[in-house]
Amino acid sequence: MDTLLDRFLRYVALDTQSDEHSETSPSTARQLVLLGLLRDELRAMGVEATLNESGYVMARIPSNCPDRDIPAIGFIAHADTSPDASGKDVRPQIIKNYDGSNIALKGVPGLFLRPAEFPELRRYIGQTLITTDGTTLLGADDKAGVAEIMYAVDYLVSHPGFRHGEVCIGFTPDEEIGRGADRFDVERFGAKYAYTMDGGEAGELEFENFNAAAATVRIRGLNVHPGYAKGKMKNAIRILEEFDALLPPQEKPEYTEGYEGFYHIVAFEGSVEQAGATYILRDHSLEKYEQKKALIRSCVETINARYGEGTASVEIRHQYYNMRSQVEPHYFIIEKAVKAMEMEGITPKIQPIRGGTDGARLSFMGLPCPNLFAGGLNFHSRMEFVPLESMEKAAKVILNLISLFAE
Numbered sequence: 001m002d003t004l005l006d007r008f009l010r011y012v013a014l015d016t017q018s019d020e021h022s023e024t025s026p027s028t029a030r031q032l033v034l035l036g037l038l039r040d041e042l043r044a045m046g047v048e049a050t051l052n053e054s055g056y057v058m059a060r061i062p063s064n065c066p067d068r069d070i071p072a073i074g075f076i077a078h079a080d081t082s083p084d085a086s087g088k089d090v091r092p093q094i095i096k097n098y099d100g101s102n103i104a105l106k107g108v109p110g111l112f113l114r115p116a117e118f119p120e121l122r123r124y125i126g127q128t129l130i131t132t133d134g135t136t137l138l139g140a141d142d143k144a145g146v147a148e149i150m151y152a153v154d155y156l157v158s159h160p161g162f163r164h165g166e167v168c169i170g171f172t173p174d175e176e177i178g179r180g181a182d183r184f185d186v187e188r189f190g191a192k193y194a195y196t197m198d199g200g201e202a203g204e205l206e207f208e209n210f211n212a213a214a215a216t217v218r219i220r221g222l223n224v225h226p227g228y229a230k231g232k233m234k235n236a237i238r239i240l241e242e243f244d245a246l247l248p249p250q251e252k253p254e255y256t257e258g259y260e261g262f263y264h265i266v267a268f269e270g271s272v273e274q275a276g277a278t279y280i281l282r283d284h285s286l287e288k289y290e291q292k293k294a295l296i297r298s299c300v301e302t303i304n305a306r307y308g309e310g311t312a313s314v315e316i317r318h319q320y321y322n323m324r325s326q327v328e329p330h331y332f333i334i335e336k337a338v339k340a341m342e343m344e345g346i347t348p349k350i351q352p353i354r355g356g357t358d359g360a361r362l363s364f365m366g367l368p369c370p371n372l373f374a375g376g377l378n379f380h381s382r383m384e385f386v387p388l389e390s391m392e393k394a395a396k397v398i399l400n401l402i403s404l405f406a407e
C-alpha cells in the first residue's frame with residue numbers, strides 16, 4: 001500500500017492546469033494524463049473504474065454489508081490546477097519537524113515562506129510541511145484531496161473486514177475554471193450523498209458558498225488626434241476607469257471577509273478606441289447577489305448618460321448558486337462529518353466558502369455535497385503548502401465517514 005505522501009508527490013509531478021480559453025472538455029489534454037493514471041490505479045486495486053472522453057473518472061466499491069440498507073456515499077476531488085500560477089515541473093520541498101523559522105523556496109533566490117507574513121505557519125511547528133520551490137504552485141488544490149481519496153480506497157480494499165456501504169469515487173477536470181460539474185453524470189455516479197475533498201486547513205467544513213456571476217464590461221471610445229481632441233475624443237480607457245470608480249470601493253476582495261460579498265476586477269485590456277474588463281460578482285445572500293448585478297447594469301446606464309448611448313455595455317453570466325438551500329434539508333450529513341472529525345480529535349470549523357466548489361452545482365443537480373478540508377494553504381500561489389499531518393487526518397475522516405454511514 002503506497003503511503004499518502006508517495007501518492008501526493010506522484011500526482012503533483014504531473015502538470016494538470018486547466019485553460020479557461022479552451023472550449024474542449026477537458027479544457028487541456030494534459031489533465032487526462034493524471035485522470036488516466038487514477039483510473040488505472042483504481043483498476044489495479046481491483047476497483048471497477050472508468051474514464052470518459054470528457055475527463056471524468058468514476059468508480060464504485062460495492063457494499064460489503066448486503067443485508068443492510070446503507071445509502072451510497074461519494075467522495076469527489078478535482079484533478080486540475082489553477083491557471084493563476086504555473087503547474088509545470090513542480091518540485092516540492094519536504095520540511096520535516098518544522099521549527100517555525102522562515103522557509104527558503106530554493107528555486108527563487110531570496111524568496112521565503114515567512115511566519116511574519118503567513119502566521120498560520122506557526123500552527124504547524126513540529127509537523128512535516130510540503131512546499132513549492134517558489135517557481136510553481138504546489139497543486140495541493142486539489143491533488144491533496146485526490147491523494148486522500150485514493151489512500152482511503154486503497155485502505156478499504158486492503159482491509160476487507162472494514163464494514164461499509166457502497167462507496168462512489170469521482171475525479172473531475174476543470175473545476176478551477178468553473179466547469180467541473182458541467183458534464184458530471186449524477187445518476188451514473190450513483191451516490192445519494194457526497195463530499196468534495198477540496199477545503200483548506202484541518203477542520204474546515206463548508207455547506208455555504210457564494211452566489212456567483214461574471215460580468216464583461218465593454219467601452220466603445222472615439223479616437224481623434226490628441227492635438228485636436230478637445231470636445232471630440234472619448235478615451236475608452238479613461239471611461240472604463242470612471243465605470244470602475246462607480247462601484248462601491250469597500251466591496252472589493254481586499255476589504256471583505258466572512259459573509260461579505262464583493263466586486264472583483266480580474267482582467268483589463270484597452271486602447272483609446274475600445275476597452276474591456278471582466279469582473280466576478282460574489283455574495284452569499286441571493287438578494288445582495290441580485291443587487292450587485294443590478295448595480296453593474298446601473299453603472300452602464302450612468303456611463304451611457306454621460307457619453308452617449310452605446311458607449312458602455314455589459315454581459316452578465318450566472319455561474320453558480322449558494323448550495324446551503326440544497327444541503328440544509330439533509331443536515332445529518334453535516335452532523336456525520338462533524339462526528340468523523342471529532343473522532344480524530346479535530347475541532348470542526350463550520351464556515352462559509354468564500355469561493356465556489358463543484359459541490360455547489362452538484363447539490364443543485366440532486367446530489368447534496370458539502371465540502372471537507374484537504375489540508376492545503378495559500379492555494380493558487382507559489383507560496384502554497386500543505387502539512388502532511390493534515391492530509392493524514394483528512395484520509396482518516398473519509399474512512400470515519402464511511403464507517404459512520406454503515407452504523
